[in-house]
Structures are given as C-alpha cells and as structure tokens.
Amino acid sequence: xxxxxxxxxxxxxxxxxxxxxxxxxxxxxxxxxxxxxxxxxxxxxxxxxxxxxxxxxxxxxxxxxxxxxxxxxxxxxxxxxxxxxxxxxxxxxxxxxxxxxxxxxxxxxxxxxxxxxxxxxxxxxxxxxxxxxxxxxxxxxxxxxxxxxxxxxxxxxxxxxxxxxxxxxxxxxxxxxxxxxxxxxxxxxxxxxxxxxxxxxxxxxxxxxxxxxxxxxxxxxxxxxxxxxxxxxxxxxxxxxxxxxxxxxxxxxxxxxxxxxxxxxxxxxxxxxxxxxxxxxxxxxxxxxxxxxxxxxxxxxxxxxxxxxxx
Amino acid sequence: xxxxxxxxxxxxxxxxxxxxxxxxxxxxxxxxxxxxxxxxxxxxxxxxxxxxxxxxxxxxxxxxxxxxxxxxxxxxxxxxxxxxxxxxxxxxxxxxxxxxxxxxxxxxxxxxxxxxxxxxxxxxxxxxxxxxxxxxxxxxxxxxxxxxxxxxxxxxxxxxxxxxxxxxxxxxxxxxxxxxxxxxxxxxxxxxxxxxxxxxxxxxxxxxxxxxxxxxxxxxxxxxxxxxxxxxxxxxxxxxxxxxxxxxxxxxxxxxxxxxxxxxxxxxxxxxxxxxxxxxxxxxxxxxxxxxxxxxxxxxxxxxxxxxxxx
Numbered sequence: 001x002x003x004x005x006x007x008x009x010x011x012x013x014x015x016x017x018x019x020x021x022x023x024x025x026x027x028x029x030x031x032x033x034x035x036x037x038x039x040x041x042x043x044x045x046x047x048x049x050x051x052x053x054x055x056x057x058x059x060x061x062x063x064x065x066x067x068x069x070x071x072x073x074x075x076x077x078x079x080x081x082x083x084x085x086x087x088x089x090x091x092x093x094x095x096x097x098x099x100x101x102x103x104x105x106x107x108x109x110x111x112x113x114x115x116x117x118x119x120x121x122x123x124x125x126x127x128x129x130x131x132x133x134x135x136x137x138x139x140x141x142x143x144x145x146x147x148x149x150x151x152x153x154x155x156x157x158x159x160x161x162x163x164x165x166x167x168x169x170x171x172x173x174x175x176x177x178x179x180x181x182x183x184x185x186x187x188x189x190x191x192x193x194x195x196x197x198x199x200x201x202x203x204x205x206x207x208x209x210x211x212x213x214x215x216x217x218x219x220x221x222x223x224x225x226x227x228x229x230x231x232x233x234x235x236x237x238x239x240x241x242x243x244x245x246x247x248x249x250x251x252x253x254x255x256x257x258x259x260x261x262x263x264x265x266x267x268x269x270x271x272x273x274x275x276x277x278x279x280x281x282x283x284x285x286x287x288x289x290x291x292x293x294x295x296x297x298x299x300x301x302x303x304x305x306x307x308x309x310x311x
Numbered sequence: 312x313x314x315x316x317x318x319x320x321x322x323x324x325x326x327x328x329x330x331x332x333x334x335x336x337x338x339x340x341x342x343x344x345x346x347x348x349x350x351x352x353x354x355x356x357x358x359x360x361x362x363x364x365x366x367x368x369x370x371x372x373x374x375x376x377x378x379x380x381x382x383x384x385x386x387x388x389x390x391x392x393x394x395x396x397x398x399x400x401x402x403x404x405x406x407x408x409x410x411x412x413x414x415x416x417x418x419x420x421x422x423x424x425x426x427x428x429x430x431x432x433x434x435x436x437x438x439x440x441x442x443x444x445x446x447x448x449x450x451x452x453x454x455x456x457x458x459x460x461x462x463x464x465x466x467x468x469x470x471x472x473x474x475x476x477x478x479x480x481x482x483x484x485x486x487x488x489x490x491x492x493x494x495x496x497x498x499x500x501x502x503x504x505x506x507x508x509x510x511x512x513x514x515x516x517x518x519x520x521x522x523x524x525x526x527x528x529x530x531x532x533x534x535x536x537x538x539x540x541x542x543x544x545x546x547x548x549x550x551x552x553x554x555x556x557x558x559x560x561x562x563x564x565x566x567x568x569x570x571x572x573x574x575x576x577x578x579x580x581x582x583x584x585x586x587x588x589x590x591x592x593x594x595x596x597x598x599x600x601x602x603x604x605x606x607x608x609x610x611x612x613x614x615x616x617x618x619x620x621x622x
Contacts, residue, residue: 039616087493182398185534206517207529216608218518218531223496244616257611288615295613297527300568302606304599305350305555 007122028122031232035239037063076101143167222268240266318433339433342543346550348374387412454478533579551577
C-alpha cells in the first residue's frame with residue numbers, strides 16, 4: 001500500500017503533425033498511474049462511463065494498478081477530450097471537451113486508498129482536491145496539480161487547497177499566474193510560503209526545477225529530436241516523481257532529487273508516441289539507461305580554480 | 312601567452328527598468344577580455360577613437376589585459392551603441408548605433424596575439440573573422456560568435472568561417488536561423504557537421520548547452536531573482552569559457568564541461584549590475600563559491616531503481 005492518485009480517466013482524440021488518433025486512453029489519472037506503476041503499487045480513484053472497454057481496463061491490469069476506486073457509471077459516457085498540436089508542440093489547441101460522467105465526479109476513496117503513504121491530487125476542482133486530502137489523514141506526503149482555469153476562476157479556494165498539501169507540481173506559466181510574479185524564482189518562493197515542503201515547476205523543453213526551503217535543483221529535459229505527442233507528459237512526470245518517492249523509505253533532499261530525474265525520464269518516454277502507447281510497453285532497463293543519460297548530461301567535477309603564475 | 316580576442320571595444324548607453332547610464336565601457340571584446348582575465352592572460356585586438364579615456368584604459372590595466380593591439384584612431388570616435396530593455400530583459404531594443412572607427416576596423420595582430428594557444432573571434436564581419444583565424448596558424452582552439460544580421464545577409468561567407476574554427480558560441484535563435492531547423496538538438500548536430508569540435512548554445516534564462524560529437528552537457532542559468540542589465544552576458548560567458556580553457560593544459564570533455572560552468576558563473580555576475588561594473592570588482596572566492604552553487608543545484612546520486620516486492 002503506497003500511492004493513491006485522484007484524477008481523470010478519459011478518452012482522447014488527438015491530432016499532431018505526425019498523425020492522429022480518434023479515441024485513445026487518456027486522462028491525468030491514467031497517465032499518472034501508468035507511470036507510477038513502474039515504481040510502486042498505485043490505487044487510482046476516478047470515474048468512467050459504460051463505454052470504457054476491456055482494452056482500456058487491460059492497460060491498468062497489465063501494470064497491476066488497483067482500479068477498485070474507479071467508479072463505473074454504466075448509463076454515462078467517459079470524459080472525452082479532443083485536441084490538436086501544431087508544430088509548436090508546447091501548446092494544445094482544445095477542439096472539444098465533453099465532461100460526461102466527470103462533470104459530477106465525487107471521489108470515493110476506499111480504506112486502502114485513504115491509507116496510502118503518498119497521495120497525488122491530479123487537476124480537478126480545488127474543493128474536491130481539498131476534500132480528498134482531508135480524507136487521507138495519515139498520508140505522509142500529498143502533492144497536487146492544478147490548471148490556469150482554476151487559478152483565474154477560483155484562486156482563493158485553490159490557495160486554501162495548496163495550504164493543506166506538501167507539494168505542488170505545476171508549469172511555469174501557472175506559477176506566474178498564481179503569484180502575479182514574472183520571475184520564476186520569486187514565484188516559487190511565494191508558493192513555498194503557503195507552507196509547502198516542495199514546489200516543482202515544469203518547464204517543457206527546458207526541463208523542471210525543484211524548490212524547497214533550503215535548496216534548488218534543476219533538471220534539463222531529455223534531448224529528444226522530435227516530440228510526437230506531449231499529451232500527458234506533465235502527469236507522467238508527476239507519476240514518475242511520486243512513484244519513485246513512494247518506493248523509498250524516506251522523503252529527503254536526495255530522494256526528491258532522484259524523483260525529479262525519474263519524473264523527467266518517464267515524461268521523455270511518454271512524448272515519444274501517442275497517448276499511453278510508449279509507457280505501456282516500457283521496460284526497467286530502458287528507465288535506468290535513461291536515468292544514467294541524465295547523470296551523464298549534467299555531471300561535472302568540482303575543481304576550484306586556482307590561478308597559477310603560468311596560466 | 313594564452314588567449315587572444317578580436318572584437319569591439321565600445322561605449323554603451325543603456326536604459327533598463329532599473330536605471331540608465333549615458334556612456335559606459337562596453338563592447339564584446341571588452342566584456343570577453345575582462346571575464347577571461349580572471350583565468351588567463353588576454354590579448355585584446357580592437358580599435359577605439361580619441362575619446363577613449365583614462366578611466367576606460369584603467370579597467371583593462373586593473374585586470375592585466377594586454378591592450379597593445381587596440382589601435383587608437385585619434386581623430387575618430389569609439390563605436391557607440393545605445394539600447395533599451397523593457398521588463399522582458401531578454402530583448403534589447405537598439406536606439407542608436409554609431410560604428411565610427413569600428414566601421415573600417417582591420418584587426419592588426421601582433422606576433423604575441425597570433426601565437427596564443429586560444430583565440431576568440433567575437434561578433435564581427437565573418438570575412439574578417441576568417442582572416443584573423445588564418446593569421447593564427449598555431450592556435451590550438453579557435454572559437455567564434457556571430458549574430459542574426461550576418462546569418463541573414465551573408466550566410467555563405469559565415470559558413471566558410473565556421474568551417475575553419477573549432478567551436479561556435481551562439482544563442483538558440485541564431486542556431487535555428489543558421490540551420491533552418493527549429494529543433495535545437497538537430498540544429499546543433501548540423502552545425503557540428505561543418506567540422507567543429509564543439510557547439511555551445513546559449514539559452515538566456517534557461518542556461519547553456521554544450522554539444523560535441525560524442526556528448527551533450529546542459530548547464531542551467533544561475534537562479535537570479537533579478538537581472539539588472541544583460542548587456543555583454545554572452546561575451547562574458549564566452550570569456551569565462553575560453554579563459555578557463557586557456558588556463559588548462561588540455562581541452563578535454565572534462566575541461567569543456569567545467570568551462571561551461573565558469574562561463575555561466577561569469578555571465579551570472581555580469582548581469583547583476585550595469586556594463587562591466589560587477590565583473591570589474593569580482594573576486595576569486597566569489598567565482599569559486601558560485602561554481603560550487605552550480606554543483607549543488609545540479610548534483611544527484613545515480614542509484615539504479617530496483618523494484619522490491621514491498622514497494
């Protein structure tokens with residue numbers, strides 16, 4: 001028993017410059033739990049409609065993800081999102097959003113989900129995130145995501161939620177919007193001041209940054225010559241990050257740093273193919289090899305400069 | 312005898328959101344040599360007018376920079392550039408450019424300058440860069456900068472120059488423009504294929520990246536809560552990079568990586584105040600302390616993940 005995620009389980013329709021898919025498995029809860037499942041046991045809390053089929057359930061089963069808390073509303077339809085990416089793969093253009101059964105989603109946590117050591121609140125209504133957090137009384141480390149829509153429409157409620165978690169994982173534009181502070185370092189410090197232990201800022205092709213009270217840690221993005229489909233990259237990052245932490249006995253500066261690397265590794269695989277396709281068939285040796293690549297591309301020896309007379 | 316730089320020595324007038332200066336020491340050759348002087352002996356090749364005064368010469372003298380190859384055209388005026396930065400400190404808005412004596416600049420290298428082990432060709436006309444490179448027959452490692460203007464107006468001549476140097480240090484927009492390739496990793500590989508040993512891509516607030524044939528190394532930018540004046544940051548980076556390399560017996564993967572860090576350290580100081588002000592009074596312990604900060608903000612231990620039954 002280790003990690004719970006509450007979030008969307010969905011169908012996506014995607015168009016990118018490299019191809020399209022009409023209806024594939026997606027959603028924050030899906031991408032997160034699939035990524036985390038490589039590191040730990042995951043309980044996923046969500047809701048789907050009667051159209052959620054065997055092929056979709058099979059993805060969760062293959063990765064031993066516990067889906068007891070995915071409610072099935074047989075007469076309803078699963079959350080559907082349709083989007084397009086142009087050559088700037090950083091920006092998703094939403095073509096259609098059908099909330100369906102997700103519109104009235106009320107997370108129902110089993111005792112198992114409530115008692116996990118770590119909890120991730122994927123991007124849902126801030127008040128729901130707070131309710132879930134309060135149900136997980138014994139959780140050691142709770143992290144959350146959010147989005148621009150909640151920041152602009154209900155910042156106060158969102159801040160009340162931020163105050164009761166340990167970590168927030170958001171992108172740089174969201175951090176700036178949340179704080180009205182353009183400098184990302186100042187913005188992160190302002191968010192830490194809500195009482196968090198850690199703030200993780202995702203910066204797309206520029207990597208990710210971890211801010212804690214006493215430290216600052218930067219991870220570059222993995223150097224990909226092409227990004228095929230960025231959908232779910234942020235949730236896949238969060239899944240690797242939280243999944244790795246859940247696998248460790250303690251959450252320390254050292255484990256947080258390695259969690260940042262594992263998050264980046266998992267996200268780098270996610271974007272190589274459509275939806276969950278690449279992560280679904282990922283193997284441990286691929287993960288560890290890419291972890292080593294991150295070490296290789298950031299390592300240098302610290303040798304203080306001393307000016308010699310001859311230099 | 313160690314490092315030669317050929318480039319502009321100028322006066323700048325600057326306006327930033329934090330203040331203004333009417334006429335301060337600037338120019339690529341100035342920023343570069345000042346930065347490099349902390350690591351090695353520098354010969355600077357340039358041209359100034361009769362208005363170049365004792366206060367300006369004193370900056371070079373304080374740092375034991377050899378100015379024998381700065382030609383003085385007494386009847387002329389020194390290159391003058393005036394620019395403004397708004398809150399987006401990444402973009403300089405040019406208000407005025409007076410080339411003055413720089414317009415007909417013909418670099419004249421003494422034997423000392425020609426015989427240095429390392430040479431940096433700051434941003435000047437590509438054909439002049441090539442001429443200088445050919446005069447430095449015994450140089451072990453020659454690096455160059457360029458700018459968007461030369462890329463758009465004389466790409467062929469520029470490429471002929473790139474083919475005879477060992478390293479190019481440019482920003483990401485320039486790399487994309489030079490290669491017509493939006494992906495920075497592909498662009499860097501295309502530039503390496505001109506026969507270079509190293510391509511350094513400067514990415515402003517996102518740091519810098521080193522590409523060699525066999526490796527890839529990423530340095531984040533130093534986390535500054537405010538950038539006061541970015542003028543000369545790129546040349547200061549190049550000065551730290553080349554100056555450190557000149558101080559080392561060999562140019563290897565390891566020394567190139569540390570050179571990237573020293574370049575980033577020097578650039579981070581440069582932007583803290585106007586023009587050369589901050590670097591002019593920099594001390595070695597400040598440089599080494601910030602080098603250690605870079606180690607601290609990028610270091611993690613490589614421990615391969617092994618899934619245990621309990622996790």
